[in-house]
Amino acid sequence: MTTVDYLNVSIHGYACELFVNGAPILRTPVDTPYTAIPSVGEWLVSGDNEIAVRIDAIAPPTAIVDPLSPRRLIVQRCVGPLGEVVPAGEDQVVDGLTFAPLPDDPPPTLPHRVAYNFRLPPGPTWAWxxxxxxxxxxxxxxxxxxxxxxxxxxxxxxxxxxxxxxxxxxxxxxxxxxxxxxxxxxxxxxxxxxxxxxxxxxxxxxxxxxxxxxxxxxxxxxxxxxxxxxxxxxxxxxxxxxxxxxxxxxxxxxxxxxxxxx
Known part of the structure; x- marks a missing residue:
């Protein structure tokens, strides 16, 4: 069975750009909830890897009108079978990042960058x-x-x-x-x-x-x-x-x- 690496992205209240090893994967609006599951295997490399999010704008609290959908920034790295839809909540999560400042924390200076690193075993070396x-x-x-x-x-x-x-x-x-x-x-x-x-x-x-x-x-x-x-x-x-x-x-x-x- 062929498996693929993908991200499970859920962002609300932040205008962001997400990168995998420096490659831009997606951009999110500040005023609309955003979810996506982009495949990223073609940007992963042997050894050290980085997934990063640059936050360019933050919605004010008054703009987050849905109490069931607060401001959030969650990026999970997952693996799953090629061509199959994984039911919500059943992703095989490997690792990821969450940006969740406390209510009393001062707002970050923008643009604000959050990232995490991980290592992968030997694989193909891409031309890029x-x-x-x-x-x-x-x-x-x-x-x-x-x-x-x-x-x-x-x-x-x-x-x-x-x-x-x-x-x-x-x-x-x-x-x-x-x-x-x-x-x-x-x-x-x-x-x-x-x-x-x-x-x-x-x-x-x-x-x-x-x-x-x-x-x-x-x-x-x-x-x-x-x-x-x-x-x-x-x-x-x-x-x-x-x-x-x-x-x-x-x-x-x-x-x-x-x-x-x-």
């Missing part, structure tokens, strides 16, 4: 772990935008094979982790995009360089492009059925070339 450390100088930024423009052109033209050809490392590393093969994973994603773009009746939002923020993460070895408007993925649009779609990407320089690694 040994990728080149980048700095966002003019030359690197210009080259990166050329790469993003090429990805965007593939989407606009509906060239899904071209788009997926820039993600070979992603398929090679993630497929075994999730109990499949790179070929099957690529075929499944190609089918998904084919459905999205069915009959050409889909849209791809423009990629405007001035509206893109480049976030260095994982010690500078990975870049995540985000929209400056809402911090969401830069590749997005409407599918043929009218529903919104988006494609988050994490990019590293591997053997001198940019590649989508996650």
């Amino acid at each position: 772990q040994t990728a080149a450390v980048l700095s966002l100088d003019m030359a690197t930024t210009a080259e990166l935008f050329m790469f993003l423009d090429a990805l965007h052109a593939d989407l606009v033209e509906g060239d899904i094979p071209g788009l997926l050809s820039r993600q070979k490392i992603k398929f090679a590393e993630l497929a075994p982790l999730y109990g499949t093969t790179p070929e099957a994973a690529r075929a499944a994603l190609e089918q998904q995009f084919s459905e999205l773009a069915k009959d050409g009746a889909w849209t791809v939002a423009p990629l405007r360089h001035e509206e893109v923020r480049l976030h260095l993460c994982c010690g500078g070895r990975v870049i995540e492009p985000r929209s400056a408007r809402d911090d969401g993925p830069v590749f997005r649009g409407l599918a043929a059925d009218g529903n919104a779609w988006s494609l988050p990407v994490f990019i590293s320089r591997i053997d001198g070339m940019f590649e989508v690694v996650r």
Whole structure:
């Protein structure tokens, strides 16, 4: 049986960003209860690991209107069977963190960081772990935008094979982790995009360089492009059925070339 590592996240009253070994996993609003169970195995490494939460804003007590749902920040690291829904309360919790200041504690200085560390036995070494450390100088930024423009052109033209050809490392590393093969994973994603773009009746939002923020993460070895408007993925649009779609990407320089690694 294939098992996966995931987080059981429950946050209310805090605007946060959660990281696994420096990789941004999710962001939470300050005014709405947030729960999620993201898979994180692709960001875990042999030896020392860290899960961290950066708190950027705290809702005032008057904003927490539900007495049964007080301000909370709970992140549990769990393992479970691939493809199965674990009933609430039955997660196999390994460890985690809880931020629960006492009512009389002074408010923390923001941004406030909470984290914990743990060790894992030997496993695969991901390509992003040994990728080149980048700095966002003019030359690197210009080259990166050329790469993003090429990805965007593939989407606009509906060239899904071209788009997926820039993600070979992603398929090679993630497929075994999730109990499949790179070929099957690529075929499944190609089918998904084919459905999205069915009959050409889909849209791809423009990629405007001035509206893109480049976030260095994982010690500078990975870049995540985000929209400056809402911090969401830069590749997005409407599918043929009218529903919104988006494609988050994490990019590293591997053997001198940019590649989508996650």
